[in-house]
Amino acid sequence: MLDYVIDEDACIFQLDMVSAGSSDRLLEVTLALIAARPELCGWDWIALGEPLPDDATTEHLAHLQAAWGPPPEVEAVTVFVTHDTLLHLWARVMDFQFVRRKHLVVRELDTAYRLIERRRILRRAA
Numbered sequence: 001m002l003d004y005v006i007d008e009d010a011c012i013f014q015l016d017m018v019s020a021g022s023s024d025r026l027l028e029v030t031l032a033l034i035a036a037r038p039e040l041c042g043w044d045w046i047a048l049g050e051p052l053p054d055d056a057t058t059e060h061l062a063h064l065q066a067a068w069g070p071p072p073e074v075e076a077v078t079v080f081v082t083h084d085t086l087l088h089l090w091a092r093v094m095d096f097q098f099v100r101r102k103h104l105v106v107r108e109l110d111t112a113y114r115l116i117e118r119r120r121i122l123r124r125a126a
Contacts, residue, residue: 002029006040012116014046023056031067042072046112049082061097071099077119079112080105 003019005012020026034040078094078101080087091103106112 002026004033006037011043012046012113013040013043014048016048017053018049018051020053023053023060026053026056027060027063030064034067034069038069041069042076044076044116045078046109046116047078047080048109049080049084049087052082052084052087061094065097068098072101074123075100075102077102077104077116079103079115081107081109081112083107 001019001021002015002025004015007014015030017026020029078091078098080091080103082105084105088105091105094103095101104115106115
């Protein structure tokens with residue numbers, strides 16, 4: 001099982017990576033979700049990862065990237081919520097795998113929501 005929330009009004013997809021139990025299961029469910037709801041690929045995402053799953057590989061990311069839809073019209077963001085001090089390195093690599101998607105890391109869920117809202121406000125003001 002994967003715990004997730006699809007916020008239709010805010011166009012934010014929030015998932016708890018740990019709830020999947022393994023990176024294989026996380027990938028399986030995520031692929032099914034984006035196949036059923038391809039518009040999710042253009043939404044902002046919040047990925048809870050405390051503790052961060054330690055079985056994820058570059059192959060998992062390659063499978064996700066291959067199934068990902070077209071780039072969003074405006075840059076979207078994935079915000080990882082974790083205390084992992086090295087995830088920012090993976091996040092930077094993912095910036096190059098997913099066109100017009102920025103990957104950021106914060107420590108608290110409320111910070112993730114504020115970051116998304118701040119980016120949206122700045123985008124509207126531009």
